[in-house]
Structure formats: C-alpha cells, structure tokens
Amino acid sequence: MSGITRRKFLGSSAAIPLGLGIAAGSSAQGKPATGMASMIVTGANVYTMVWDNPTAEAVAVRGNRLLAVGSNEDIIRLANASTRRIDARGMTVTPGFIDSHSHPILPWESQGVNVDLRRISDVQDVLAQKAAVTRPGDWVRGFMYDDTKFEEERALNLRDLDDAVPNHPVYVAHRGGHTIVVNSKAFEVAGIDRDTPDPVGGKFYREGGEFTGKVAEYATRPFRLLAIPQVDRAQLMQSAILSSKAMAAAGLTSTTDAGCNRDRFVAYNDARDAGELAFRISVMPRGGEFYDGLKKAGVSSGFGDDMIRIGAAKFGADGSASERTMYMSTPYEGTDDHGILTMTQEQIDDAVDDAVAHGFRVGIHANGDWTIDMVLKAYERVLKNHEGPNPRHRIEHCSLINDSLLARIKATGVIPTPFYTYAHYHGNKWVDYGEEKMESMFAHRSFLDAGIPVAPASDYRPGPYEPMMAIQSMVTRKDMRGRVWGPSQRISVTEAMRICTMHGAYASFEEGIKGSLEPGKLADFVILEQDPHEVDPDTIKEIRIVQTVMGGLTTYEA
Numbered sequence: 001m002s003g004i005t006r007r008k009f010l011g012s013s014a015a016i017p018l019g020l021g022i023a024a025g026s027s028a029q030g031k032p033a034t035g036m037a038s039m040i041v042t043g044a045n046v047y048t049m050v051w052d053n054p055t056a057e058a059v060a061v062r063g064n065r066l067l068a069v070g071s072n073e074d075i076i077r078l079a080n081a082s083t084r085r086i087d088a089r090g091m092t093v094t095p096g097f098i099d100s101h102s103h104p105i106l107p108w109e110s111q112g113v114n115v116d117l118r119r120i121s122d123v124q125d126v127l128a129q130k131a132a133v134t135r136p137g138d139w140v141r142g143f144m145y146d147d148t149k150f151e152e153e154r155a156l157n158l159r160d161l162d163d164a165v166p167n168h169p170v171y172v173a174h175r176g177g178h179t180i181v182v183n184s185k186a187f188e189v190a191g192i193d194r195d196t197p198d199p200v201g202g203k204f205y206r207e208g209g210e211f212t213g214k215v216a217e218y219a220t221r222p223f224r225l226l227a228i229p230q231v232d233r234a235q236l237m238q239s240a241i242l243s244s245k246a247m248a249a250a251g252l253t254s255t256t257d258a259g260c261n262r263d264r265f266v267a268y269n270d271a272r273d274a275g276e277l278a279f280r281i282s283v284m285p286r287g288g289e290f291y292d293g294l295k296k297a298g299v300s301s302g303f304g305d306d307m308i309r310i311g312a313a314k315f316g317a318d319g320s321a322s323e324r325t326m327y328m329s330t331p332y333e334g335t336d337d338h339g340i341l342t343m344t345q346e347q348i349d350d351a352v353d354d355a356v357a358h359g360f361r362v363g364i365h366a367n368g369d370w371t372i373d374m375v376l377k378a379y380e381r382v383l384k385n386h387e388g389p390n391p392r393h394r395i396e397h398c399s400l401i402n403d404s405l406l407a408r409i410k411a412t413g414v415i416p417t418p419f420y421t422y423a424h425y426h427g428n429k430w431v432d433y434g435e436e437k438m439e440s441m442f443a444h445r446s447f448l449d450a451g452i453p454v455a456p457a458s459d460y461r462p463g464p465y466e467p468m469m470a471i472q473s474m475v476t477r478k479d480m481r482g483r484v485w486g487p488s489q490r491i492s493v494t495e496a497m498r499i500c501t502m503h504g505a506y507a508s509f510e511e512g513i514k515g516s517l518e519p520g521k522l523a524d525f526v527i528l529e530q531d532p533h534e535v536d537p538d539t540i541k542e543i544r545i546v547q548t549v550m551g552g553l554t555t556y557e558a
Contacts, residue, residue, distance in 0.1 A: 037067050037078040039523075039552060044088035045531055047494075049095055049502050049516040059093065061523040064551035069517050091546060092531040094497060095517050096253025096524030097467035098504025101396055101417045101457035103177070104243035104257055104281075105264045107231045112141035115172060120152050124164035127172075131165040139227040140165050142172035144461065145181065147323075148428035156181045158213025171227035176462040178320035179216045182223055187211060190222045201342040203325075216325050217340050236267035237274070244271065244278035248555035250466045251545045253524040254280040254504065254514065258363065258396060258459075259314045262290035268308055278555040280524075282311035282508045284363055300359030302509060306522060306551070311508055312363035312394055313355040317343040318371040321399045321419065321441075322462050324432045326367030328400060333434045338370070345374050352378040356391075363394035363417075369405060369440075372398055376408045383412055392509065397459070400433075401443050406450045415507050417457040418442040420470035420499070423486065424541075425463060427479020438486040444474050444499065445489040455507035456500045471496040471532055472540035493533045493540075523552040 037060035046056040048069055058075035060067040068078060079085060113130045115123045123142070131140045147155040161170045161183035169186040187193065194211065198204055202219030205212045215223065247255055257264060260283035271277040285291040291313060294300065303310045319325025319340040324332060327339035343351070348364065355362045366375045372395060379393050390413035398409075398416035409416060419442055423430075430438050440446070447454035458465035474496040477484050491499075505515025514522045529544040548556040 035062055035067075036080045037075070037083050038062050039084040039086065039549075040075050040079050041086040041088050041093060041525075041527070042072045042075055044091050044093040044527070046093045046517065047095075047497060048518065049498055050518055056517070059517055059525065061549075061552045064523055064553075066517060066519050066521050066523050068519055086527070086547070088527055088546075092528040093517070094251075094526050094528065095501040095515055096526055096548065096550060097251045097500045098456060098508075098515065099247070099252055099255040099458050099460070099465055099467075100282075100455035100504050100507045101258045102255050102460040102465055103259065104247070104255060104279075104460070105236060105239045105267060106143070106461065107235045107239040111229055112143050114144050115142040116144035116146060116149075116175070118149060118151055120150050120154075120156055120160055123156060123172075124160060127161070127170060128164045131168045131170075134168055136167070138168065139186075140168045140170045141227060142170070144175045145172045146175055148426070155214070158183055158211055161213060169227070171223055174323055176320045176322040178220075178325055179214060179323045180220050180223060181213045182215060183213065184211075186223060186227075190226060192222065201340060203340060216323070217319055217342055233263070233266065233270065236263055237270040240264070240267040240271040241274070241276045241278075244276075244281075245556070247465060248278040248548045248550070249545060250468070251526040251528070251548055252279055252465065252467065253526070253548060253550045253555070254282070254508075254510075255465070256282045256284060256311060256508070258284045259286035259316075260284055260290065261286065261288055262293065265290060265308075272307055277307065278550065280307050280309075280514075280550065282309050284311045284314040286314040286316075295358040295360075298359075301361040306513065309508065309510075312361035313351075314363050314365070314396070315343065315348070315351050316365035316396075317341065317348055317375060318366055318368055320462070321367045321397060321422065322426050322429055324429065326397075326399060327371045328368035328437075329370045330437075332432050339368055341371065343374075345377065348374055348378045349381065352382050352393075356382050361391050361393055363396050365396040367397045367399040369400045369402055372401065372405050376405065376412065376414070379412050379414060380408070392507070394455075394507065397457070400437060400441050401446065402440060406443075406446055406452070409447075410450050410452050415455050416447055416452065417455040417507065418444065418447075419459055419463050420444075420456050421458055421463045421466070421473050423477045423489075424469060424473035424479055427481060427483055427485065430479075430485045435485075439488050441486060441489075443486075443489050444491050444495075448491060448495060453503045453506050454499060456504045466541065467500050468528075468532070468543050468545075469541040470500060472537060474499070475537050475540065478538065493537070497532065522550075524550050 039061040042058040056069045057072045059069050060075045060078045113126045169189045170183040172181045199218050202217040205214040318327040325340045327341045331338050364375045366372045392415050394415045502515040505511040527547040532540050546558050
C-alpha cells in the first residue's frame with residue numbers, strides 16, 4: 001500500500017453489543033432511515049447493484065444507514081447546514097466491496113522477514129541478516145515466499161537455505177499457507193531424517209532420497225509447532241487493526257476470517273472496542289478450543305451483529321492451488337502426481353454431520369475436482385431430509401470443476417468461493433495445470449451461467465485482496481505477463497462488480513443489509529476515481545480508491 005496517504009480512521013460502531021445482529025438465515029432489510037441526511041454524495045456515477053434501478057447520481061446517509069439513492073436534485077433536498085457534503089463529480093460510487101474468504105491476521109510477521117522478493121540471492125541475504133541478530137538455537141523465519149516469481153525461474157530449496165543460514169533452523173512459509181521450505185538444521189531440530197515416512201495427508205519432498213527442503217500439508221506440523229512464536233493479545237489486536245485499515249484503503253468494507261480461532265476472535269473484538277476496526281468481519285471457526293466452545297455454548301452460524309458475526313464452520317479437505325498440492329482426478333502436467341488429500345470421505349461426513357447438528361453452516365476447503373466431489377457427497381447426504389431455507393453450505397476455493405459438479409452445486413444451493421485475483425497474480429503456477437484445466441478453474445463464467453451466486457474470495461495472504469485487481473483478473477484472465485489463462489471463463493465488468501458486492505453479502509446471509517445501495521441498508525460504499533467500465537480492462541487494478549465509507553463513517557480517504 002506504499003504511496004497511499006492514510007487519514008485517521010474516524011470512528012466505528014463499537015457501541016453495538018455483540019449478539020444483537022440478524023439471526024442466521026435472515027435477509028430482512030434494515031429499517032429505512034428518516035429525517036435529514038448526515039452525509040450526501042452528489043454528482044457521481046452510482047452503481048447500486050439493484051436489478052431494476054442499477055444507476056443513480058447521488059446517495060444520502062443518515063447515521064449508519066442509507067437514507068436515499070437517486071438524482072442530485074432529490075438528494076440535495078435532504079441536506080441541511082449540518083450535513084457533510086461530498087462532491088464526487090467525475091467519480092464512481094459502488095457498494096462497499098466484500099471478500100468472502102481471507103486470513104487477515106498473521107501477527108508473527110513482525111518477528112520474521114518478508115521474502116516476497118524477486119531473486120533467490122536476495123532471499124538468502126535477508127535471511128542471513130536476520131540470522132546475524134538471532135540468538136543461537138532460535139528460528140529464523142521468512143514469510144510471503146512465492147516459488148514462481150524468482151528471476152532464477154526455480155524454487156527455493158534446502159541448499160539455498162543451508163548456504164545462507166547454516167547454524168540456525170530456518171522456516172520459510174509460502175504465501176499460500178500449505179507448504180514451507182526448511183534447512184538441514186530445521187530437520188535436525190524437528191527430529192526428522194531421511195528414513196522418516198511421509199505422514200498421512202502430508203509430504204516431505206525428496207530427490208534421489210534426499211530432502212529438497214520443501215514440506216507440504218500435515219508434514220509441516222512439527223516445524224510449525226517449533227518455529228511459530230507465541231504472540232500476546234496486544235499484538236493480535238494490532239494485527240487486526242492494521243489489516244482492517246489496509247483493506248479499507250483497497251475499498252473493502254467487509255471480509256471473512258476463513259479459519260478463525262479464539263485468540264483472533266478476541267483480537268477483532270478488542271480492535272472494535274478500541275474504535276479501530278475498519279471492516280465488518282464474518283469469522284469461520286476452525287476446530288479447537290474456539291469451535292468446541294461455541295458448540296458447548298449453543299452459539300452457531302449467524303450469531304453476532306453487523307460488525308462481527310459467526311459464519312460457517314471451516315474444514316480443509318485437500319491441498320493448495322497456488323502450491324500445486326490440491327487433489328485432482330487427473331495428474332499435474334508431466335507427472336503422475338494427483339495432489340494431497342487431507343480428509344477422508346468418512347472424516348468429511350462426520351465433520352458435516354457434527355456441524356449441522358450444532359446449528360452451523362459448513363465451509364470446506366476443496367480445490368480439486370475429486371475433493372469437490374467428496375464434499376458434495378457429504379452435503380447431498382445431509383441435505384437429503386433437510387427442511388427449511390437453503391443453509392448455503394460453502395465450498396472454499398472450489399477451483400477445478402466440470403459440468404457434473406456444476407449441476408450438483410446448483411442443485412444443493414452450495415456457495416462456491418473461487419479465488420478472484422489468482423488468474424492475474426499467479427500466472428506462472430498455471431503451467432503445472434495446463435491450458436485445458438485452466439478452462440475449468442476459477443470458473444466464474446460457468447458458475448454465473450449455471451445460475452450459481454459465486455462468491456468473491458482473495459484467500460489473502462495467498463492471493464492479493466484488492467477488489468480492483470480482482471475485477472481485472474475476472475474480466476481479462478490475463479496474468480502479469482499478459483498471458484491468458486482460461487479465456488472461456490471471462491466475465492463482464494458489471495458481473496465482476498456484482499460478485500464483489502451482492503454475491504459477497506449473499507454468501508454470509510447478509511444480502512438484506514449490505515451488498516447494494518438501497519435505502520435502509522448499511523451505509524457502506526466506495527468512491528472510485530474512475531469507472532471500471534470506462535477504462536482499458538488491463539488497467540482496472542490501477543483505479544484509485546478515493547474514499548471508503550463503512551456505516552456512514554470514513555475508514556479511508558486518499
């Protein structure tokens with residue numbers, strides 16, 4: 001976010017007590033505001049996302065709700081001497097953007113080094129510098145590693161790390177979150193040698209019987225337990241604050257923690273109580289103390305309010321798209337490797353049964369077509385005798401689909417959340433899938449054509465969260481070198497904007513209170529310097545965010 005001027009976050013809805021939100025499954029629109037406006041925005045090109053009234057010129061806000069949307073003349077009549085007036089001539093206003101799958105908090109970054117660099121030699125240099133100021137025996141940690149973006153056009157390996165840091169254990173985390181690279185000292189400290197077998201659901205990568213340093217999925221656990229430091233409550237709160245403000249600067253007003261634990265849940269509430277939480281968040285509990293505690297307390301999906309709400313229970317059934325560990329029915333290009341499964345069918349069935357029995361919706365990470373089939377089998381079984389509204393179970397990522405899977409997703413009312421910036425940002429990785437598979441990956445066109453309300457998802461940190469990059473990626477399917485991946489999956493600018501707003505609200509059962517600009521809905525909106533419809537599609541990501549408003553309060557202003 002360098003080069004962007006941030007102004008002080010002007011407030012929050014911290015006075016709203018947790019637990020007064022709409023109930024799970026509700027889509028009841030908020031009561032229309034009445035009286036004079038506290039804020040008006042006029043002269044803009046307003047996209048409302050309302051089918052029968054898609055555009056307007058101005059909006060009026062009263063308190064934290066939209067008072068009116070209409071012509072300049074109509075909106076100006078609602079202003080008085082105390083109304084804040086924003087002249088947005090030549091600019092575009094949209095509903096606040098929503099990210100349905102991200103991981104906003106990673107506080108141990110402050111104790112490691114960012115290795116999102118373009119040369120392996122540069123990674124070696126920063127790790128060696130960190131080792132020089134690290135106590136003997138302590139771990140040297142790197143984060144945001146990306147194996148396909150080096151000028152050397154190869155991945156980081158054990159030898160690179162041994163050369164740079166021979167005497168400290170080194171742990172370098174891929175930004176995708178499913179693989180790491182470690183050095184020889186790390187294997188020694190973890191008690192893992194060449195005779196150690198791969199665990200179920202994990203892999204120690206080898207060449208000629210020797211470790212390469214790459215470790216995937218459940219095989220990373222012993223290293224994580226040793227290398228990841230404990231962080232305190234204040235550090236977690238600060239991470240939540242910084243992430244929320246950075247996302248607000250990109251035009252996001254709502255996001256999702258797709259795998260939240262108790263400490264992160266507390267951090268979001270602490271940030272909100274401090275008046276500094278700059279996004280609304282749906283938290284998806286993932287196992288452990290937090291999830292078990294919610295079940296014991298009788299708390300389930302939908303509990304919360306407009307700022308912090310409990311979402312679907314989260315599970316993970318296979319590997320990563322960006323790290324090429326997702327499990328597919330056919331292998332990766334030029335290999336016999338199908339990927340890694342991290343749950344059996346029985347485990348998926350049991351997790352779904354237990355979650356539903358405790359009142360939770362379910363969101364299962366499933367990238368590959370084989371894994372998606374497994375998840376759908378569990379959903380189809382649990383929905384067989386379901387009565388009542390569609391619970392909107394989710395498939396997180398849902399990367400590789402086919403016609404049969406599409407039909408089943410539609411029939412079950414399941415919400416897919418494919419990556420929205422991946423086609424653009426991670427281009428080099430798609431070589432390992434091949435052009436044919438890419439016509440069925442991140443399949444926004446196929447989902448829309450099937451009438452499926454596909455949700456917007458960055459999976460940040462694995463993928464960038466910026467909605468402008470997301471729109472460009474979905475519209476062009478071009479990577480950063482200009483290569484096109486899966487052109488049949490291109491969608492229009494209007495469709496991409498609707499995914500990033502209304503579909504995001506629908507994914508969290510909140511379409512009645514946000515996602516479109518309508519009287520009575522939350523006053524969440526973004527002012528863009530240019531209209532995404534009117535610029536070269538290859539430059540959409542360069543559109544500047546002028547102002548982000550959440551609940552009638554400015555969370556970012558350029």
